[in-house]
Amino acid sequence: MNNPLKKKYTVVIVGGGPAGLSAALGARAAGAERILIIDREIEVGGILNQCIHSGFGLHHFKEELTGPEYAERCINSARSADVEILSDSYVLDISPELQLEIISSRYGYLNLKAQAVVLAMGCRERTRGAIRTPGFRPAGVMTAGLAQKMVNMKGLLPGRRIAILGSGDIGLIMARRLILEGCEVTGVYEVQPYSNGLTRNLVQCLDDFAIPLHLSTTVAFIHGRDRVEGLTIAPVNEQYIPDPKRSWEVACDTLLLSIGLIPENELSTKLRLRMDPATGGPQVTSTLETSLPGVFACGNVLHVHDIVDFVSEEASRAGRFAAEVAAGRRRPSDNIALQAGANIASCVPQSLSPDRKQTIYLRVKQPVKNCILTIGDRYEKKFRVLTPSEMIRLTLAPEVLDRYFGENLKIDVRSQEVA
Amino acid sequence: MYDVIIIGGGIVGCALARELSRYRLKLALVEKEVEVGFGTSKTNSGIIHAGHHSPANTFKGKFEWAGNQMWDDLARDLKFGFDRIGELLLALNPDDVKYLENLKKQGEDRGVTGLEIWAPPRIQKEEPNLSHTILQALHAPTAAVINPYEACFGLIECAQQNGAELFCGYLVSDIVKDGRNFTIQTPQQNFRGRIIINAAGVFADQIAALVGADNFKIVARKGEEYLLDRRLQGIVTRLIFPTPTANSKGVLIIPTVDGPIMVGPTADNIENREDLSTSFAGAHKIFESVRRYCPAISERDTITEFAGLRAIADTNDFVIGPTPIKGFYNVAGIQSPGLTAAPAIATYVTAMLQDDGLALEEKTDWEAEVDGPPHFAQKGKKERQAALMRDPAYGRIVCRCELVTEAEVRYAIRHGARTLDGVKFRVRAGMGRCQGGFCTTRIMDLLSETLGIPLTDISKRGPGSEVCRPRQERLPVGDQT
Ligand SMILES: Cc1cc2nc3c(=O)[nH]c(=O)nc-3n(C[C@H](O)[C@H](O)[C@H](O)COP(=O)(O)OP(=O)(O)OC[C@H]3O[C@@H](n4cnc5c(N)ncnc54)[C@H](O)[C@@H]3O)c2cc1C
Ligand SMILES: Cc1cc2nc3c(=O)[nH]c(=O)nc-3n(C[C@H](O)[C@H](O)[C@H](O)COP(=O)(O)OP(=O)(O)OC[C@H]3O[C@@H](n4cnc5c(N)ncnc54)[C@H](O)[C@@H]3O)c2cc1C
Numbered sequence: 086m087n088n089p090l091k092k093k094y095t096v097v098i099v100g101g102g103p104a105g106l107s108a109a110l111g112a113r114a115a116g117a118e119r120i121l122i123i124d125r126e127i128e129v130g131g132i133l134n135q136c137i138h139s140g141f142g143l144h145h146f147k148e149e150l151t152g153p154e155y156a157e158r159c160i161n162s163a164r165s166a167d168v169e170i171l172s173d174s175y176v177l178d179i180s181p182e183l184q185l186e187i188i189s190s191r192y193g194y195l196n197l198k199a200q201a202v203v204l205a206m207g208c209r210e211r212t213r214g215a216i217r218t219p220g221f222r223p224a225g226v227m228t229a230g231l232a233q234k235m236v237n238m239k240g241l242l243p244g245r246r247i248a249i250l251g252s253g254d255i256g257l258i259m260a261r262r263l264i265l266e267g268c269e270v271t272g273v274y275e276v277q278p279y280s281n282g283l284t285r286n287l288v289q290c291l292d293d294f295a296i297p298l299h300l301s302t303t304v305a306f307i308h309g310r311d312r313v314e315g316l317t318i319a320p321v322n323e324q325y326i327p328d329p330k331r332s333w334e335v336a337c338d339t340l341l342l343s344i345g346l347i348p349e350n351e352l353s354t355k356l357r358l359r360m361d362p363a364t365g366g367p368q369v370t371s372t373l374e375t376s377l378p379g380v381f382a383c384g385n386v387l388h389v390h391d392i393v394d395f396v397s398e399e400a401s402r403a404g405r406f407a408a409e410v411a412a413g414r415r416r417p418s419d420n421i422a423l424q425a426g427a428n429i430a431s432c433v434p435q436s437l438s439p440d441r442k443q444t445i446y447l448r449v450k451q452p453v454k455n456c457i458l459t460i461g462d463r464y465e466k467k468f469r470v471l472t473p474s475e476m477i478r479l480t481l482a483p484e485v486l487d488r489y490f491g492e493n494l495k496i497d498v499r500s501q502e503v504a
Numbered sequence: 505m506y507d508v509i510i511i512g513g514g515i516v517g518c519a520l521a522r523e524l525s526r527y528r529l530k531l532a533l534v535e536k537e538v539e540v541g542f543g544t545s546k547t548n549s550g551i552i553h554a555g556h557h558s559p560a561n562t563f564k565g566k567f568e569w570a571g572n573q574m575w576d577d578l579a580r581d582l583k584f585g586f587d588r589i590g591e592l593l594l595a596l597n598p599d600d601v602k603y604l605e606n607l608k609k610q611g612e613d614r615g616v617t618g619l620e621i622w623a624p625p626r627i628q629k630e631e632p633n634l635s636h637t638i639l640q641a642l643h644a645p646t647a648a649v650i651n652p653y654e655a656c657f658g659l660i661e662c663a664q665q666n667g668a669e670l671f672c673g674y675l676v677s678d679i680v681k682d683g684r685n686f687t688i689q690t691p692q693q694n695f696r697g698r699i700i701i702n703a704a705g706v707f708a709d710q711i712a713a714l715v716g717a718d719n720f721k722i723v724a725r726k727g728e729e730y731l732l733d734r735r736l737q738g739i740v741t742r743l744i745f746p747t748p749t750a751n752s753k754g755v756l757i758i759p760t761v762d763g764p765i766m767v768g769p770t771a772d773n774i775e776n777r778e779d780l781s782t783s784f785a786g787a788h789k790i791f792e793s794v795r796r797y798c799p800a801i802s803e804r805d806t807i808t809e810f811a812g813l814r815a816i817a818d819t820n821d822f823v824i825g826p827t828p829i830k831g832f833y834n835v836a837g838i839q840s841p842g843l844t845a846a847p848a849i850a851t852y853v854t855a856m857l858q859d860d861g862l863a864l865e866e867k868t869d870w871e872a873e874v875d876g877p878p879h880f881a882q883k884g885k886k887e888r889q890a891a892l893m894r895d896p897a898y899g900r901i902v903c904r905c906e907l908v909t910e911a912e913v914r915y916a917i918r919h920g921a922r923t924l925d926g927v928k929f930r931v932r933a934g935m936g937r938c939q940g941g942f943c944t945t946r947i948m949d950l951l952s953e954t955l956g957i958p959l960t961d962i963s964k965r966g967p968g969s970e971v972c973r974p975r976q977e978r979l980p981v982g983d984q985t
Contacts, residue, residue, distance in 0.1 A: 125901055175901040186885075190899035190910075193892045194885070212939040214731070214808035219783045222810060224964035224971050228941045239945055241959055241972040266975065310778055311968035327784075351905075 088192035090171065094119045095411045096404065097185055097197060099176045099352065100205035102131020104384020106159035107397040108203045109168040111404025117411055120168045121197070123187060125175040130156030131207055132230070133393065137237045138258055140285070144394035155393060179356055183379055200411035201379045203403050204353060204367070208346040208385035210255070216344060218250075220307030223314075229255040229343040233262070242266055244339030248316055249273045250304050252280040252287075254391060254474075256343025261290035271335050272297040274304060274318055276325055279452045281345075281474045283391055303327055304340065313338050346389045356380065363431035364388035370419045371437045372406035373399070381407045388433045388446065391476055395446070402444075416440065421489050426497035428453065430473060437494070439486035447477040449498055456500030461489055471498060506532045507862070509688060509697035511676050511711055512704040513540035515652060516838050518659035519850040520701060525666035527864040532695055533660070533668060534688065536675040538966035539926050541656030543705045545843065546929065547780070547812030549729065549758055549769060550652050551743060553841040554591050554644035556611025556619060557753070563822035567845035567852070569614050572646055574847040582658030583876020584651050585761035591647030591743040592622070592631065594797055595640040600747035604642040611644070618645040633739045635797045647743050649761040652843055653929045654877070661874045661919065666867065671695075672920075673966060676704070679714040681829065686715075699857065700832045706777050706815040708823075708836035717827035722837060724777045724813040727769025728786035732805040733937055736765045739800060746797060753840070755793035757801070762932065767794050767801060769812070780811045807937050814839040824849065826860065833857075877915055877931050881907035902950075903943040905936025913947055917954045925965040927951070944971070 095117040098105045101124030109120050128134060133141070136152030143149055146158065163170065174189035183202055187195040210228040225244055232243040233255060247263050249256045252275040260270045273291060278301045280287055291298055299318070305327040306317035315336045319327035348366040350358075358367040359376035366387040367375040374381050383403035384396045409415070419436035423445070430450040437443050447458075452472040459465045464485045471477065486494070508524055510517045513535030521533045537543065555569035579586030595601045608619045620643045627634060627641050664670055674690040679700065688695040704711040712718035737759075744757035758766040770786045791803045817823045817837025822845070824835050835853060838845070858864050880888065880898060891898040897911035908931050916930035924940070927933050927947050934940035934947065948962045948971065963969040 125904065173900065175904070177907075188888070188892065188899050188901070190896050193896075193899060194889045209938045210941050212807070212937075212941065214806050214939060217730070217782070217784075217787050217803065217806050217809060219781065219787075221779075221781045224969035227944070227971075231941050231944055234945050235972055239948075239959065239972075240975055242975055243972055245973060305784075306781070310780070311964075311966070312970065 088195070090121070090169070090192065090195065090197065091119060093198045094121045094200070096120050096201050096203060096407045097199035098122045098203040098205055098404070099179075100124060100131065100207055100384070100386065101126070101129030101170060101172065102205060102207050102384060103133055103156065103159055103393050103396050104207070104386070104400040105129070105131070105203070105205035106156075106163050107400035108205055108381075108383055108404035108407070109163050110159075110166060111401035112203075112408040113166045113168065113404075114401075115405040115408035117408035121171060122163070122168060123171045123174050123176050123185075125173065127173045129160060129170055129172055135230075135234045135237045136258075138262070141393050144392070145397045159397070176352060179352055179380070181356065181377060201381065201407035203400075203407050204375070204380065204382040204386050205384045205400060206349045206352065206386040208348045208389055210342070211345040211347055213342060218304050218307060221310055223307065223309040223312050225309070225313035225339045226307060227339075227341060229253070229259045229341045232259055232341050236262060236266060242268060243341065244313070244337070245269065246271060246337040247339045247341060248304070248335055248337045249341045249343060251275060251342055251344035252282045252298060253343035253345060254282045254286050256341060257282045257286040257290040259341055259343070260296050261294055264294045264296070270294075270296050271337050272299055274299045274302045276301065276303045276321055279472060283474060305329065305332055307340060313340055316340060346385065348386045348389065350386060353382070353386070361431070361435060363425065364433060366433075368435045369433065371434050371443055372416055373403040373434065374406065374410070379410055388431065391474065395476070395478060398444070399446075421486060422493045424493045424495045426495040428498040429496050432496060437481070437486055439483050439489070441483060443481045443486065445479050445481065447479070447496065449473055449477070453498060453500040456498050458496070458498045460485065460496050461494050463488060505685070506530045506695060506697040508532075508699045508701060508857070509534060509686070509695055510701045510703055511688070512543070512702070512708070513537075513656070513660065513670070513672065514543045514545040514703060514705050514838075515541065515656055515659075515843050515846040516835055516849055517701070517703040518656045518663070519846040520703065520835070520853055521663035521668050522659045523850040523854050525663040525668045526870050527866055529864075531663070531668040532671060532697070533663070534671045534674045534676055534690065534695060536673070538673050538923055539920070539929070540660045540670070540672065541653040541929070542925070542965060544812050544815065545656050546653045547729070547810050548652055548727070548840075548843055549756060549766070550650050550760055551756075551758065551844070552586075552648040552650050553844045554611070554647035555614065555616040556607055556644060558841060560610060560614065563824055564839075564841060564845070565614070567822070567848040568841045569616055570848035571841070571845040572648075575648060575650065578655070578659075578847060579650070581873045582655065582662060583874065584654035584658045586648060586650045587761050588646065588648040589742050589759060590643060590645040591745060592627070593642040593644070593745040593747065594634070594638050595747060596638060596796065597747075598639065601640050603747050604640055608642055616644070616646060619643070631740050631742065631744070633798060633800055634744065635799060638797060649743065649759065650843070651761050657919070657930060658874055658876065662872070665874065666870055676711060679711070681715060684831065686831065698831060699862065701835055701853065702833065703835045703838075705838070706813045708815060708834065712827070712834055712836065715829045715832050717829045717832050717834065719827070720817045720819060720823050720834075720837060723773050723816045723818070724779075725816050725839070726772050726774050726779065726811050726813055728782045728790065728809060728811045729766055729768030730787060730790055730803070730806050730809045731760075732765045732767065732801065733807050734764050736801065736805055737763050739765060740798065744797065746793065755790050757794060757798055764807075765801070767791070771814075773816075774813075777813060780813070782809045782811050786811075808939055822849070824853065825856070877919075878912055879931070880909045880912060881932075902946050903933035903936065905938050906932040908933040910950065913950050914954065917951060922951070922955065923963050923965050923969075924948070924951075924971065
């Protein structure tokens with residue numbers, strides 16, 4: 086078990102999904118010398134490997150790719166940029182001195198020192214327990230992502246007659262995928278009065294296949310001792326309490342859950358990074374640095390993205406800043422705190438510096454139509470529709486920021502109409 | 505011909521099997537589920553009660569304290585999770601204070617050690633996250649937490665290594681008495697035996713009825729439990745009990761032996777003995793109650809929930825003993841504190857069989873210990889390194905939430921796991937916050953590969969609960985024209 090790894094790296098990246106791969110390229114472009122990506126899967130590429138549908142890469146590569154194709158491009162670029170990749174290896178712990186503890190099936194127990202670390206561990210799906218759906222606990226209840234893995238990577242079907250709780254993008258994509266596999270999809274049930282998926286997916290995955298989307302409804306009971314036999318579906322009131330009097334029964338053998346994603350922050354909490362409850366990820370500065378100097382975060386571990394292209398963009402910046410810090414170069418520290426105002430659920434990063442052009446990512450709390458987004462009093466932008474499911478990405482010129490030295494910069498979305 | 509056949513592989517059946525395996529007997533345990541412990545013994549609070557709870561002059565009272573004292577040795581020999589963390593029973597109302605005093609006396613009368621009443625300053629010092637409105641608390645250091653299914657696995661594995669035979673997935677459908685012997689019928693095969701022990705849990709009255717030994721009835725009393733995210737781990741360090749009601753011990757806060765906090769159970773009598781469903785009402789009740797004494801606990805931290813059925817006999821006590829049908833014994837109505845009591849019940853029943861004339865000749869080569877699962881996550885750095893040197897499969901993490909390695913999943917399968925739940929309850933793979941979202945397919949692969957069965961035959965917990973379907977349903981042979 087002679088291992089080819091070095092004891093010290095300039096930048097170590099935890100997670101080899103699109104975020105980790107793009108961070109590595111960003112670090113390389115900024116001149117980092119020794120770059121290592123660690124991923125626990127046998128193959129890097131992250132979740133993209135199971136997303137065999139197309140629609141990836143329109144922004145980043147200017148063409149439409151499938152998930153595995155997008156991943157392959159990132160992997161090839163990383164390899165030709167001499168990025169070391171340690172797969173089938175799990176990062177157990179990171180010390181505040183940036184010493185990483187790793188177990189690897191090939192090389193056993195490893196200890197490495199990094200000058201900078203980029204966290205890119207991705208996210209996981211919320212499960213049944215998180216919403217405490219009443220009923221039995223049969224086989225056939227699973228997250229949409231697990232079903233995606235079964236169908237796309239194992240050639241197995243989760244069942245034959247499928248109901249989907251939650252209108253997240255993975256659920257929508259699986260609705261279409263399972264119809265194409267010859268399954269029946271009874272419908273998508275969403276507790277909110279609006280969908281949680283991208284409009285593109287609503288049209289291409291549900292409407293095109295005449296799959297009904299039931300808003301303001303939920304699964305009130307799961308029937309079946311061994312395998313799912315059916316569901317009680319009920320409309321909910323404003324407090325999301327189901328109304329049993331207006332409920333109906335749906336026969337099915339499978340319930341897929343697409344009820345949200347949660348950043349995978351076990352390592353971050355172990356490191357005691359300051360977290361943002363709104364995103365579920367660490368708080369970061371405009372250089373994507375966390376509360377622990379030298380530790381950066383990007384991709385779904387930072388906040389859940391809906392388009393992988395923006396993951397790559399964000400990650401490549403994280404890699405670049407990590408390389409700079411490793412080389413002892415620091416940008417001026419941030420002096421403007423971003424503050425979520427009216428109808429803003431979250432914003433990343435949490436602070437900014439006026440020394441350069443900045444990219445920020447926002448989500449609204451409630452869907453709104455014909456609205457105006459304002460940042461302080463120097464910036465405003467009109468939007469026809471904003472929904473919680475579509476991340477807003479803005480670039481801000483230094484002029485917008487430099488007047489706010491030492492202040493909170495408040496972001497608001499206001500509108501006359503509720504969508 | 506078996507000397508003794510035990511029907512039901514819950515904690516009671518497993519404890520009895522191990523106890524009887526000390527002697528030269530031909531012994532079988534017949535269980536309808538795919539694994540032992542998959543009845544009530546898997547779905548409970550996992551508490552070894554301190555010894556003072558159950559009323560005097562009942563089997564419950566007798567065996568609670570006797571059983572409590574037997575678990576240290578069992579845990580050491582069988583390597584399951586066990587920890588004497590102690591218990592605090594809270595007085596929230598002035599009336600409760602009297603109850604604490606009575607309970608303390610009841611415990612002391614039977615020899616329970618260390619009982620102490622704590623005033624608020626002590627409570628706040630020891631458990632700062634409890635509500636500051638608690639009037640008093642009774643501390644019982646003898647209370648423990650246990651991993652109940654690991655205990656079942658350990659007990660049965662020990663019994664098997666000492667010659668007992670285990671038949672899982674065999675549903676007893678009838679029992680016929682012919683002369684002095686019995687024939688137990690299952691769909692797969694018949695078993696002949698001289699002595700039958702009915703330890704069939706919530707179905708024990710139905711099993712007894714097969715031979716006409718049903719002078720009792722069982723009602724199922726459901727309890728729902730909610731397991732919380734590891735974020736809340738450590739919020740209390742002891743078991744927290746409110747003052748109980750007539751039907752149950754109330755909603756407890758349980759620092760489970762594996763770390764996460766669990767809250768529950770409810771107590772509702774139900775008709776259908778297969779009904780393990782959870783409910784909005786149950787969740788509501790549990791979190792409402794718990795918030796009165798630990799305000800920081802919220803339903804938003806739930807990662808999973810489950811329900812279990814207590815087998816309540818109409819005598820409201822354990823039903824243990826011979827029946828008018830000679831050779832047929834009931835060990836039934838084992839409600840709470842049945843888990844606690846099980847080892848004491850096992851020795852009691854063994855002595856009873858001996859008194860009734862069963863010859864018990866001790867084996868000289870009886871082996872008390874088993875190795876137990878190699879919990880990688882609980883090991884220190886040195887041990888982990890050593891494990892990795894022995895077997896590189898320790899370097900492949902299968903379940904990332906609970907840090908379970910491929911080597912452990914292989915261990916589970918070698919030790920009898922045939923299903924996803926079998927793996928999960930043996931080595932915790934799939935038990936963490938993602939609830940199997942990432943590791944299910946990997947575990948399915950390992951099961952399929954090791955057992956040589958197709959992925960489509962892999963189930964959650966036995967036939968009927970298969971996890972997935974083949975892409976193309978194949979036509980039955982001969983139907984292909
Ligand atoms: C099930 C699912 C389906 C999705 N489908 C779509 C879709 O159809 N279209 C779309 O645009 N977006 C989809 N997304 C969102 C998509 O995941 C992101 O856009 C993108 O893949 C995020 O990239 P990432 O690198 O941040 O995370 P990931 O792709 O999740 O990569 C994270 C990597 O880190 C590794 N890792 C984590 N912890 C450790 C550790 N401790 N040690 C070593 N390695 C570690 C993981 O194994 C993984 O390979 C989906 C997400 C999920 C969860
Ligand atoms: C919510 C809850 C919380 C509890 N908490 C505690 C606690 O903290 N501490 C404590 O001491 N006690 C507790 N208890 C009680 C404890 O769990 C039970 O007393 C104990 O598990 C009973 O064990 P058993 O072996 O009698 O029954 P079971 O575990 O139910 O075993 C009976 C077995 O018989 C099998 N069987 C039934 N019919 C047939 C058939 N026809 N053929 C073959 N096999 C059959 C079943 O499948 C089952 O495996 C709790 C109970 C509940 C419900």
